[in-house]
Amino acid sequence: MRKIIYLNFLLLILLTTTGKLGFSQTDTTVLIYDTTDYINNMIPTSKVDSLKKNTMSLLFIGDIMGHGPQIRSAYDAKTKTYDYDTVFSYLKNIMSEPDFTIANLEVTLAGPVYKGYPQFSSPDALAEAGKNAGIDLFVTANNHCVDRRLQGLNRTIDVLDTLHILHTGTFKNKEARDISNLIILEKDSIKIGILNYTYGTNGIPVPKPSVVNVIDTAVIHADIDSSKKNSLDKLIIVLHFGSEYQSHPNKAQTDLVSYLFEKGADIIIGSHPHVIQKMMYLPGNDSIKEHFVAYSLGNFVSNQRKTRTDGGVMTRIVLKKENDKTFIDTSNYILTWVYKKPRTNGLYYYFILPAAEYENKKSFFKNPTDYEKMKLYIKNSRTLLNKENLKVTEFIKSVN
Numbered sequence: 001m002r003k004i005i006y007l008n009f010l011l012l013i014l015l016t017t018t019g020k021l022g023f024s025q026t027d028t029t030v031l032i033y034d035t036t037d038y039i040n041n042m043i044p045t046s047k048v049d050s051l052k053k054n055t056m057s058l059l060f061i062g063d064i065m066g067h068g069p070q071i072r073s074a075y076d077a078k079t080k081t082y083d084y085d086t087v088f089s090y091l092k093n094i095m096s097e098p099d100f101t102i103a104n105l106e107v108t109l110a111g112p113v114y115k116g117y118p119q120f121s122s123p124d125a126l127a128e129a130g131k132n133a134g135i136d137l138f139v140t141a142n143n144h145c146v147d148r149r150l151q152g153l154n155r156t157i158d159v160l161d162t163l164h165i166l167h168t169g170t171f172k173n174k175e176a177r178d179i180s181n182l183i184i185l186e187k188d189s190i191k192i193g194i195l196n197y198t199y200g201t202n203g204i205p206v207p208k209p210s211v212v213n214v215i216d217t218a219v220i221h222a223d224i225d226s227s228k229k230n231s232l233d234k235l236i237i238v239l240h241f242g243s244e245y246q247s248h249p250n251k252a253q254t255d256l257v258s259y260l261f262e263k264g265a266d267i268i269i270g271s272h273p274h275v276i277q278k279m280m281y282l283p284g285n286d287s288i289k290e291h292f293v294a295y296s297l298g299n300f301v302s303n304q305r306k307t308r309t310d311g312g313v314m315t316r317i318v319l320k321k322e323n324d325k326t327f328i329d330t331s332n333y334i335l336t337w338v339y340k341k342p343r344t345n346g347l348y349y350y351f352i353l354p355a356a357e358y359e360n361k362k363s364f365f366k367n368p369t370d371y372e373k374m375k376l377y378i379k380n381s382r383t384l385l386n387k388e389n390l391k392v393t394e395f396i397k398s399v400n
């Protein structure tokens with residue numbers, strides 16, 4: 001009861017100081033920042049802490065690929081082991097900061113012989129380095145998940161389990177899917193669910209008894225309905241879909257997103273086209289729920305070097321709960337670019353850079369051409385996203 005009085009008082013203050021009250025992301029951010037001092041003075045510390053605490057930050061990452069040159073470059077001939085930690089080293093702070101970091105693992109961990117395109121099997125060290133950098137959950141339903149048939153699918157799951165990394169999208173059998181299809185993440189009083197599906201598996205039949213979550217509106221609809229018994233604050237669906245190398249979502253993508261929003265999905269994150277596509281935050285009102293969609297996060301790391309395929313985008317979403325209502329407080333993006341830095345003997349470093357932090361650091365790059373390529377990536381990406389994004393802006397870390 002006391003709590004209700006305090007909260008009502010807070011709402012009154014907010015209304016009078018701003019003249020409006022809403023749950024759209026921009027409005028809410030302003031409200032909280034403008035009134036922090038006032039809240040601190042008027043509400044007992046424990047209440048302030050609980051108001052501040054009721055947040056959950058999420059970071060979504062695009063395709064983690066494993067082409068042949070990446071595998072060869074990760075090999076340490078001295079120790080005869082593979083090491084991918086350097087790949088993520090420039091992003092460690094960004095990837096480990098959110099409460100949950102979620103990425104698409106677009107290779108199998110099928111064991112040796114390791115191979116790149118077209119049927120991927122990467123060393124386990126790739127997933128381990130991802131975990132070291134901050135990845136909490138890998139989605140595994142994508143067109144390469146059965147590249148190494150049943151053994152590859154099963155071993156990928158075993159490796160992730162051994163590394164204690166959450167995963168969903170592919171399953172050893174139906175029983176496993178029944179138990180772990182919906183991943184539930186909780187922090188403070190916020191509880192979200194994550195589901196994952198792919199458009200297909202490159203024409204390779206899914207080997208029995210394994211299950212790959214393939215996009216089927218009836219199946220996803222049933223999964224959404226079944227997720228509702230968990231009293232989730234938000235339901236997130238990660239989709240592997242779209243046309244390769246297309247910077248604009250196709251009709252099948254937009255139709256599916258609309259359908260899933262209608263059926264109960266709150267946030268949809270896409271990947272697969274190898275290039276980035278637009279992000280939209282759609283505010284809600286009394287009769288419509290708010291929604292967020294990122295159609296394609298592009299390549300997080302790969303050996304693809306053509307324009308637009310040499311980078312990706314990370315989407316950062318902060319959820320907040322107030323008065324038992326959970327809403328998207330902020331949603332923004334961070335551009336990433338793969339700096340393929342020559343080493344020796346035809347080997348490379350594959351550094352994923354937070355692009356905006358390096359856009360004025362020409363001297364960082366060994367070869368000025370690489371710097372220009374990154375600048376072009378930034379320019380192309382900003383041109384696209386500034387034009388097509390809806391209420392999702394670039395997050396640029398202040399550099400001291």
Ligand SMILES: [Zn+2]
Pocket residue numbers: 106142143144240271272273
């Ligand atoms: Zn794909």
